[in-house]
Amino acid sequence: MIDIADVVYGLAWGDEGKGKVSAAMAHQYDWVCRWNGGPNAGHTVWVDGKKHKTHIVPSGIFAGKPCLIGSGCVINPDKFFVEIRELKQAGFDTSLVKIHPNVHIITEAHITHDKQHLGHLGTTGQGIAPCYSDKMLRRGIRAIDCFASDWIWNGEMSGKILCEGAQSVWLDIDHGDYPYVTSSTTLPYGACSIGFSPKRIGRLIGVAKAYDTKSGVDPLFPETLWEDPQIDALIREGGEYGTTTGRKRLANWLNLDKLISAVQLSGCTEIIINKCDVLQRVGVYKVFHKGELVQFKDLGEFKMYMVREMSYGQIADLHDIRFSNSPETI
């Protein structure tokens, strides 16, 4: 019996630092589970001063917790085993990782199709959309068809679980900036596909960033922004290069209107705004709000504005806003 499921998810276009947040919380839970996406995701987690990168294994691995790759995920077996090997070499207990039998398998044909036909959408080239297409066409191959039984989840789970989102609200297949989205449900209600009632959901912890970035193509983030020296400084100071693709990310000042919509749409109960130190290093503090670019003199003013505009009571369910820094600086 699952008692409670808390959800950590992204409020923007990914790369907000969800991995860091869920890794820090994982020790409080009995299981850590992914519900969507596959090797398109890239989580960077720092443990005892060492940097680790994961794509499919939930961050619970760093806390020695059982981890489930849920039925809504897609998996590339070769990449999965590379990740498992790296984690094992780094000293983590990889026998804790379990795969739901219904997880769909990414094949070479999916990857080829993605690279040949979906480049204009700026995909990660990992075969995500073709794999989910075959799932929907009901002709896909699943984990149960090709993984040895040691890896397959036996259906047992109880206690408190942490659900770890991949990608984010504006990459959601139903609510994101279609077609510049991914092919799964990134909104936290998708976590129920792990196999529990919506009534079990407790905290909805939305992770945002002090500025916006988008990995890949999106008309909301024109490439001309790269020519702006302040935006360029955000990318440089924030290390905004893809964990999965190595691509330089598109960046812009935080769009507070979009952030508030994401909070409302997802029913966020708590927000964490990451990478505030990057604004400090760049020394410029701006947000888009109500269609205007608002500038502040320092981080204190920036924070005060954010808290005032999203303050408790104005947005249903939201009762906590916290600010944080890049993981390397903690």
Ligand code: IMP
């Ligand atoms: P796909 O998921 O590879 O099909 O890519 C679709 C879009 O989602 C592209 O714009 C990707 O850059 C973006 N995307 C997919 N996964 C992530 C992620 O984990 N972080 C940030 N962007 C992502």
Ligand code: MG
């Ligand atoms: Mg990422």
